[in-house]
Amino acid sequence: MNLEISIAGLRLKNPVMTASGTFGYGLEYADFLDLNSLGGIVVKGLSIKPSMGNPPPRIWETSCGMLNSIGLQNIGIAAFVQDKLPLLRQYDTTIIANFFGNTIDEFVQGAGMLTEAGGVDALELNVSCPNKEAGWSAFGTDPVVLAEVVGQVRKATTLPLIVKLSPNVTDIVEMARVAVDAGADALSLINTLSGMAIDIESKRPRLANIVGGLSGPAIKPVAIRMLWQVHRALPSTPLIGMGGIMTADDAIEFILAGARAVAIGTANFVNPQATLQVIGGIEQYLIRHQIEDINDIVGGVLC
Amino acid sequence: MNLEISIAGLRLKNPVMTASGTFGYGLEYADFLDLNSLGGIVVKGLSIKPSMGNPPPRIWETSCGMLNSIGLQNIGIAAFVQDKLPLLRQYDTTIIANFFGNTIDEFVQGAGMLTEAGGVDALELNVSCPNKEAGWSAFGTDPVVLAEVVGQVRKATTLPLIVKLSPNVTDIVEMARVAVDAGADALSLINTLSGMAIDIESKRPRLANIVGGLSGPAIKPVAIRMLWQVHRALPSTPLIGMGGIMTADDAIEFILAGARAVAIGTANFVNPQATLQVIGGIEQYLIRHQIEDINDIVGGVLC
Amino acid sequence: MLVLSPMSETPWPHAGQFYMIGQGVGTLREPLLKRPFSCMDYRDGLLYFMIKIRGRLTGILSNCTPGAVLELIGPLGSGFPAVEPGERLVIVAGGIGIASVAMLLRDYPEATLFYGVRSANDLFVDQLPSVARSYITSDDGSVGLMGNVLEHLRQYIASTAGDMAIKVYACGPHAMTEQLCRMFAVKAGNSSETSGVTVEAFVSVEERMACGIATCLGCTVSTVDGYRLVCKDGPVFNVNDIITAAHES
Amino acid sequence: MLVLSPMSETPWPHAGQFYMIGQGVGTLREPLLKRPFSCMDYRDGLLYFMIKIRGRLTGILSNCTPGAVLELIGPLGSGFPAVEPGERLVIVAGGIGIASVAMLLRDYPEATLFYGVRSANDLFVDQLPSVARSYITSDDGSVGLMGNVLEHLRQYIASTAGDMAIKVYACGPHAMTEQLCRMFAVKAGNSSETSGVTVEAFVSVEERMACGIATCLGCTVSTVDGYRLVCKDGPVFNVNDIITAAHES
Ligand SMILES: Cc1cc2nc3c(=O)[nH]c(=O)nc-3n(C[C@H](O)[C@H](O)[C@H](O)COP(=O)(O)OP(=O)(O)OC[C@H]3O[C@@H](n4cnc5c(N)ncnc54)[C@H](O)[C@@H]3O)c2cc1C
Ligand SMILES: Cc1cc2nc3c(=O)[nH]c(=O)nc-3n(C[C@H](O)[C@H](O)[C@H](O)COP(=O)(O)OP(=O)(O)OC[C@H]3O[C@@H](n4cnc5c(N)ncnc54)[C@H](O)[C@@H]3O)c2cc1C
Ligand SMILES: Cc1cc2nc3c(=O)[nH]c(=O)nc-3n(C[C@H](O)[C@H](O)[C@H](O)COP(=O)(O)O)c2cc1C
Numbered sequence A, B: 001m002n003l004e005i006s007i008a009g010l011r012l013k014n015p016v017m018t019a020s021g022t023f024g025y026g027l028e029y030a031d032f033l034d035l036n037s038l039g040g041i042v043v044k045g046l047s048i049k050p051s052m053g054n055p056p057p058r059i060w061e062t063s064c065g066m067l068n069s070i071g072l073q074n075i076g077i078a079a080f081v082q083d084k085l086p087l088l089r090q091y092d093t094t095i096i097a098n099f100f101g102n103t104i105d106e107f108v109q110g111a112g113m114l115t116e117a118g119g120v121d122a123l124e125l126n127v128s129c130p131n132k133e134a135g136w137s138a139f140g141t142d143p144v145v146l147a148e149v150v151g152q153v154r155k156a157t158t159l160p161l162i163v164k165l166s167p168n169v170t171d172i173v174e175m176a177r178v179a180v181d182a183g184a185d186a187l188s189l190i191n192t193l194s195g196m197a198i199d200i201e202s203k204r205p206r207l208a209n210i211v212g213g214l215s216g217p218a219i220k221p222v223a224i225r226m227l228w229q230v231h232r233a234l235p236s237t238p239l240i241g242m243g244g245i246m247t248a249d250d251a252i253e254f255i256l257a258g259a260r261a262v263a264i265g266t267a268n269f270v271n272p273q274a275t276l277q278v279i280g281g282i283e284q285y286l287i288r289h290q291i292e293d294i295n296d297i298v299g300g301v302l303c
Numbered sequence C, D: 001m002l003v004l005s006p007m008s009e010t011p012w013p014h015a016g017q018f019y020m021i022g023q024g025v026g027t028l029r030e031p032l033l034k035r036p037f038s039c040m041d042y043r044d045g046l047l048y049f050m051i052k053i054r055g056r057l058t059g060i061l062s063n064c065t066p067g068a069v070l071e072l073i074g075p076l077g078s079g080f081p082a083v084e085p086g087e088r089l090v091i092v093a094g095g096i097g098i099a100s101v102a103m104l105l106r107d108y109p110e111a112t113l114f115y116g117v118r119s120a121n122d123l124f125v126d127q128l129p130s131v132a133r134s135y136i137t138s139d140d141g142s143v144g145l146m147g148n149v150l151e152h153l154r155q156y157i158a159s160t161a162g163d164m165a166i167k168v169y170a171c172g173p174h175a176m177t178e179q180l181c182r183m184f185a186v187k188a189g190n191s192s193e194t195s196g197v198t199v200e201a202f203v204s205v206e207e208r209m210a211c212g213i214a215t216c217l218g219c220t221v222s223t224v225d226g227y228r229l230v231c232k233d234g235p236v237f238n239v240n241d242i243i244t245a246a247h248e249s
């Protein structure tokens, strides 16, 4: 049975990765599972300078989901490259650096720093965080700005470039096309939906940042729909599916919709070994359905 | 204590209405509750001709939500006016007709028929059903088309005009502005999010129509966020909030975010008396917080 | 087997009617929606259901301990039509479909039952009222006759002489419903199969439901009169009316 | 009171450490996320928790019957620092905050306890180890001394002569944490209040948590060194370090 897949020229031993921001810098989970088992580790979104993120409270649980307004707190690319990357590299898994900037220049500079560092296998360009200032969201929601940032970053790196799309758009297929045309080798979808909750006793928003990103099982139907739409429009573009995956069954739903790989996010908080259980469950599914190669079911939904 | 509110010139005895498509033509629920207690009844989306809707299966339950692809099956405006409206009118509540067309002409004609019929208190223009053909969705997602359809319908009716917005857009505030500028007296938000689910055993979509509309508690954070954004941008426009309301606490969350009225959708299926419990719970909340008038807390979130 | 004691007065159901059953644990409900289940019997003020564990809600129901409080709406739907004097009733059940026809066994003890299961493990005869004649079949032959229940039904009807009209009341999986429609629907032009005896067949069909009370319009089935609602116009339909049976949901 | 028997070997916790506890009912989880709870005691291979019903998960925990299987991760966080010889320990608890300091009562029987509750109903003394001296206060005077627990603490410290340094270890609601910071933080410039005696105060702070293991970055608290994580850098912080205590969540 073959679980190996290839995304943008990278070979992953299995299609299960971690979603950025839900697995720290990877090392935090070494006590809970063998990191060598993972298809890939996508680290917390990095920026050229360390970033404090948003004020607390930063999380609130909603029905079958959670809102977060972490605001891309991170130690900065330099500290990541120096303190975390060498340790991460000791594991036999693919390391993908999720990163962002506050301006196109910062995006370009970040891509350059991560490329030169060596040891990073691919970049995931985050243009889709709903917790940044209003102006920032243009990177992920305005096709013209998206084309510009992807195009510039493309020129700044020789690494495989994954663009992580925002679901908070009218037409996900248009955004996917723009990203691919501007040089993306693969696409990740979806990031969180923009949401809000209010404490009716204190009358205050549950998050200090007022709005936050909704993740977890609640958003899975939206994620599956977007993934399927993008796969149908761009069948040869490798897609990494995420949004509410808790079990292997959820992961297979994404693969049937057209994902070549999947990423586990919120589920890591619920169960630190969620990734391993998903990998094991995918194997069971393939055995039960007598499928030799995971690649045979990518996009296999019968419509 | 005052629960009465006013929306687009209509006085509702309380802010709790039913969401279109989840309460039939109202009469179906007469066995379960006293329809006179409701602030308003919004009937299933009507069209100038009867419509069959989409093939089955049409529903699938997801995590804290449900997908539906009913596809606006309805008996047509003529049958509604003749068979249902006279019976509905016997109740002391506000009757709002949700309606749609397949072309702008049909929208206009529908508005005309419902206006002439007499007995309908207001129109709710549905431009936001995610279960129609791809082209149709332009009514709810393309600002130019939205302006056109709202403007034309505005000219065709003297009734208060509520426009029901789609959440499947990049910028809900822009759509709200366009609808109000084109003549909407009030806005309803949100309709369902476009979603999809796949049966991994049969590899078929759970819905024959492939995609459907996601409703229920899963979408509440998205609905609250959109409602708050629109209220902030258009503080004087009356808003009807909906999306995942199951309890009075949920309803109050919408009211604090800026809704003058709320509509109960999926919850009617879970509990046919959900509307009554929400009304009762709002009263309790006002008593507990010593609030004299429900209008005093509309938009009262402290940000 | 789920036995419920209604907490308020409720009319008793007819054979073929169903209830929407949901869990009522305050505001945290997962799954949210109620699910339809046929009532198989009522006695001593209790309602009896036979439920196969299929997924989310049935999984929760199977873990319910005595005293658990559930929410239920019903009885709903049309049920099987009454059998007229001079008609012979043949009841056909496939798998858990037995739950939907079980009340008929009680109401018509002189009926004949055809009951097909996959294997002996799927059989619940001990909980059923007995009828005059019953033919049990299993796919693997582990209980009763081996083979498809409808094959045995076909032979039975073919060998039935006499002028008594036959009513067939059936409930089973999708494939069985489809085959019954082909066997007995007049429109299909193969009423010859019934070899002279007048056979009128009714099936109870399954479709996913959200409301159970004709408001969500979720439970449609294609009939000669267009889409009909399983929860209101059914769940029992004449095979002549059904165009495409509800899919395997 | 929740008593858990770990299903695999686990290190025992220190006073002030906590566990993330969640319900493990297969794939249907509502709420999804685990919640943090301090371990108040362990003995005979069992972990003891004292839990106040607040909302979703605590509601479910309160309905758990013996034998229920829960998921838990821990022990987590830093706990209270060890008290050095020659230091006098004063333990301060507000309401359910008693759960976070309870293990200190066991470890330091010579300590002094200040325990403030709203009213007699909120008191759980019978389940606590006894300490040398304890002062119980209640807002309504229904048990112990009437009034704010920190007022009594202030008087106690003011009246405490001697050269023994005092360690104050505290846990309570937001407002109490804030007031403790104002009372004891050196930076606040009011160390005079401690009237000559050296007082070093530590509080266990609460913040909403998703992971408990420093990956979600959800549980930040503002300190003089910027944001720190309650789950990793805390939950116990020196009052000198805290800028704004965690909000009432
Ligand atoms: C009128 C009517 C009467 C019924 N009477 C009975 C009865 O007496 N006893 C009984 O056990 N069941 C009966 N059913 C079927 C019952 O409603 C389903 O088994 C139930 O809805 C499954 O709920 P779940 O939450 O466990 O499954 P879900 O978690 O919703 O689904 C789990 C899996 O089961 C499949 N599934 C769901 N519903 C059905 C279905 N109806 N048929 C086949 N597969 C399905 C789904 O495709 C899914 O893959 C009846 C159905 C109808 C419409
Ligand atoms: C390190 C640490 C140790 C803790 N130890 C204990 C303990 O030993 N015993 C104990 O009973 N609790 C303890 N808590 C608090 C406990 O985690 C919360 O009570 C719990 O998360 C509430 O979960 P819920 O699902 O019931 O509430 P939810 O349904 O999530 O929320 C219900 C309501 O309670 C409020 N709420 C939620 N969490 C808190 C909170 N932490 N403080 C105040 N209000 C809150 C919310 O604002 C909401 O309005 C501790 C917290 C931390 C951070
Ligand atoms: C606490 C938290 C932090 C996140 N941080 C990032 C981030 O830094 N960069 C990013 O691209 N996505 C981030 N995400 C989004 C996730 O990677 C993922 O796209 C999203 O949560 C949907 O997947 P899920 O439902 O499995 O969590 C974050 C999500 C959560 C819940």
Ligand SMILES: Cc1cc2nc3c(=O)[nH]c(=O)nc-3n(C[C@H](O)[C@H](O)[C@H](O)COP(=O)(O)O)c2cc1C
Binding pocket: B019, B020, B021, B022, B044, B045, B046, B068, B070, B072, B098, B126, B129, B164, B190, B191, B192, B214, B215, B216, B217, B219, B242, B243, B244, B245, B263, B264, B265, B266, B267, C216, C217
């Ligand atoms: C089964 C179903 C049918 C619906 N039909 C309509 C409709 O005809 N017209 C309309 O404007 N909205 C329709 N809606 C959307 C609801 O009115 C409402 O906007 C949405 O479901 C969100 O609210 P909820 O989460 O409370 O259900 C339908 C929703 C459901 C679930």
Ligand code: FES
Binding pocket: C208, C209, C210, C211, C212, C213, C214, C215, C216, C217, C218, C219, C229, C230, C231, C232
């Ligand atoms: S189940 Fe809702 S219409 Fe039949």
Ligand code: FES
Binding pocket: D208, D209, D210, D211, D212, D213, D214, D215, D216, D217, D218, D219, D229, D230, D231, D232
């Ligand atoms: S709870 Fe996740 S970082 Fe502290």
